[in-house]
Amino acid sequence: MLDVSIAPAPAPDAPFEDHIEWARNAPAIPSTPAALFTGGLDGAPVGDRLTIDGPEWDYPVLARDLVRGSRGAVLDIGTGSGDFFAGLGPLPTGSAATETGPAFLAARRRLEPLGVDVRRAEASWTGDVLLPFFDGQYSAVLSRFSTIDPNEVGRVLEPGGTFLTEQVDTRDGIALNKALRAPLGWDQDGVTVDVICDGLVASGLEIVEATEYAGTRTFKDLSSVLWYLRTAAWQVPELADLSPANVARHEAALRGLHMHFAMGNELVDEAPRILVKARRPY
Structure with a gap:
């Protein structure tokens, strides 16, 4: 607080x-x-x-259930300080997390004592966020409010593995910018449920659930x-x-x-x- x-x-x-x-x-x-x-x-x-x-769903509960039901290691993309991922423990052996921002060092301090491999995930020249892990390395992948590359998510998931993400729709904040007469600094159609699902399907994944909340x-x-x-x-x-x-x-x-x-x-x-x-x- x-x-x-x-x-x-x-x-x-x-x-x-x-x-x-x-x-x-x-x-x-x-x-x-x-x-x-x-x-x-x-x-x-x-x-x-x-x-x-x-939103009406409870992402922490859903993520914790996924971790506890996982057959193997779990990856958290864009872990921030690592506090949220640590709170889902005990984490399976071999679990990992990525962070690209200034919170990287904080994430290492928080998660490495728990046996979590914390890595930087760098963007390629095309802008895709590449994950520094082997194909099929994780039985579950999480991502909350962080940039995801659907192809990379599909690549690192093992057969039968599950991906769970909560994202901010890019219509967020449009009314405020309009009131301030300030241009949007992002594509308002860049992150939608259709964009996310289409990308994941193209990467070879099957959609289990897709929900929008008009908050x-x-x-x-x-x-x-x-x-x-x-x-x-x-x-x-x-x-x-x-x-x-x-x-x-x-x-x-x-x-x-x-x-x-x-x-x-x-x-x-x-x-x-x-x-x-x-x-x-x-």
Whole structure:
């Protein structure tokens, strides 16, 4: 849980500058990286002024059941700090995890004492994320909110092996960017349930389950928007630091959004999620 010993957030109709100042000084990191996607914002400084409608499934339970029922080693793609994967234990002998970001060293510290082989998974010149493992090495593969290469997933799964992934649909955040008059930095059709399933089928896997959840993310004041922009730095990269120059560049849109909240309105954004389970045939 975050240390939220900071000044209370200003009221929705407080001066624009008060919201900017508060957001610049509020802790920007949620309790876990997945919190922005799952609704686990307990302890975040925005309190209930930012709410996320999480999916109806329970990915941790599904992942834990898959690990415990696995016949052999398990791979976690994009493990982050490794805390989530470690919590699914005891992990089968030979299990492994990948991480490409700054959390790699933290993942090694967390998982290697448990016997997990932690590797960097580098992108090739084509942009595909290559997995540094042998063909058919794992009886189960997990991936939560990380980039996947369907061909690589299919390659490292043994016959009869299972793949489970929870992903953020790329329609997430469109309403916020529209309100800020900021272009999307991603293809809104890049990650959908159809795209994921088509890729997995093309890699030789069979789809066992494919579910979409049309979740929402609700902002109740400008402070909650600004805190989110700092924490989700990919949303509008120019506003991630809330520097005076970048705030001035977006000031007209920010002030318009502030007036929207000051009049008692909310901003409801899309936050769709995807769950896919697939299996490699014998």
